[in-house]
Amino acid sequence: MPESPGRKPSVLFVCVHNAGRSQMAAAWLTHLAGDRVEVRSAGSDPGDQINPAAVEAMAEVGIDISQETPKILTVDAVRESDVCITMGCGDTCPVFPGKRYLDWRLDDPAGQGVGAVRPIRDEIKTLVEGLIAEIAPSKPETTA
Template identity: 65%
Template sequence: MTTTAPKPTVLFVCVHNAGRSQVAAAFLRELGGDQVEVRSAGSEPANQLNPTAAEAMAEMGIDITDQQPKVLTPDTVKTSDVVITMGCGDACPIFPGKRYEDWTLDDPAGQGLEAVRIIRDDIRARIETLLTSLSISSASGHDAPPEGTTHD
């Protein structure tokens, strides 16, 4: 009988947990499959998901409309292996032994679909890099953005 290392738990945190962190979590769930546990939360969660972020993800064949913004708790951070913040400042508690990354990303709130597509594609590229750093191979066939979108 072989034992495998426990799958890593990744937490995405932004202020409202309605756009960036939800998009990142969706890409990691889609591309990481069952090789990773994915969480997202916000320091000041919004009442609902950003509909433009949901539309941009739907273009990639990923439905996030069932996701709800969740409040960030110290326990959620404590029980995660990797914590990725996206513009939440000092709201995220720091615990020793965790891997922290801060991704500087524009907030999709109030932006049009074209701008949100750019943010979405940036997040996807970062997720692919994260998967590589966690030694996780992509589990999805979503290899290219739809026509009309660009990668920088």
């Protein structure tokens, strides 16, 4: 993905309720990439709150998503993102030319206990690590 010098890539994670998968993915990307990537998440039909099992599963790995809230997917969020990653929301994500779209097929953690959410959390981490390696690899520090 060609990037302008000095401009960080932006990623939007989208799932139906923005209460589990997309929130965990956004948290992993923020945690692992730091300020190298701009991160957004949204849902096509946002829930009322973050899935408590997702909050617990992420807390087990030292990431707090308890203060996050589900957000509605907007055309602007898609337009402002370089990469849009959907997770089981079908064709609800608006499509713009020049954007990269990925679909991560992940089990839905809705209504699941933390035991069922852990493997989803771990799969998301692996996918996010691959994404970071592609769009925002660490660069060795150089001195002028």
